[in-house]
Amino acid sequence: MLLYVGKVILLFSISVVVIRLLGKAALAQLTPxxxxxxxxxxxLAVTPLISEDMGRAIIGIVVVTILHIIFSKLSLFRWLNRLLIGEPTxxxxxxKIIKQNLKRSHYSLIELLATLRAEGYPDLKNVEYAILEPTGDISVIPSKDSILLTPKHLNLDVEYEGMPISLIIEGxxxxxxxxxxxxxxxxxxxxxxxxxxxKMADIFYAAVRDTDESLIIDTGKEFS
Structure with a gap:
């Protein structure tokens, strides 16, 4: 039993380290x-928990990691990028919905409409472009009549408030x-x-803005 637990800990740790080495993009935007x-x-990480072949599993993990690095480097070449990652559709x-592109992308109309609603565009007339990205995400470009007004549109100068930088977390x-x-x-x-x-221990969260030295303090206590 102790040997089995040791295997689980070792393989889990190796997998976490290796996936971490793949980079943030591998988790945020999954390419093929x-x-x-x-x-x-x-x-490969789970296989040794069923069989006794630990060595092959570790070698396999190393090989897959090297292959991923090679494919990532190859995807930087424009002529291979289309083959490995794909193009926006x-x-x-x-x-207007382009039916042939929906069919070619194996993306159903129901999925498209649900995504548009989730993005805040229930009416197609408010969508100038909807683009299926190679990562599987849908990018929505609203029509000019649906763009929300910003201070820039009104020629207003808005003072930059600064980004809060955490100084204390959980004391x-x-x-x-x-x-x-x-x-x-x-x-x-x-x-x-x-x-x-x-008392520092009484402070749950404290931050300072990068524009001045004013503190934002939260003790974590609920209002009574």
């Missing part, structure tokens, strides 16, 4: 070789982020005391 690599890795143009100081803004723990302690907070 990304998906194939992950499926193969999962299969226009499903809607100027509010723990984030020293890397403090170094990022050129501050230290003593500065943070002083700022907290100025705001009436004397």
């Amino acid at each position: 070789h990304d998906l194939t690599a992950i499926v193969f890795l999962a299969t 226009i499903l809607i143009r100027h509010g 723990k100081i984030q020293h890397k982020n403090l170094n990022l803004i050129g501050k230290d723990a003593e500065w943070l302690k002083m700022k907290l005391e100025q705001d009436g907070y004397h």
Whole structure:
């Protein structure tokens, strides 16, 4: 039993490390070789739990990882990119569905309409283009009459509020982020005391905006 548990821990750890090495794109936007690599890795990692052939499984994981890296490099060449990843397909143009492209992409009308509703476009006339990306996502470009007004359209200048940088998470100081803004723990302690907070452990979350030194503080306590 201990040997079996050891196998599970080892194979699980190896799989996590290897998938991490595949890169964030392999998880965020699955291309055909990304998906194939992950499926193969999962299969190879589980195989030794059924049989005793541990060595072959580890070799297989290494080979699949190398193949994934090779395919990723090959996909950078334009002439191979179309073969390995594919091209975007226009499903809607100027509010009109292109039936042949739907059929060619094996994408049903029901799926398309559901995706458009989820994106906030229940009416086709509000869609200028709907494009099926190689990753399987649908990109929707609204018609000019459906574009939401922004300050830019109204020629308004909006002040940049800044991005909050976490300094305390669950009572723990984030020293890397403090170094990022050129501050230290003593500065943070002083700022907290100025705001009436004397115990670091009482603070669930604290952040500072990158435009100034104002703190955002949340103690995690619900309002009564």
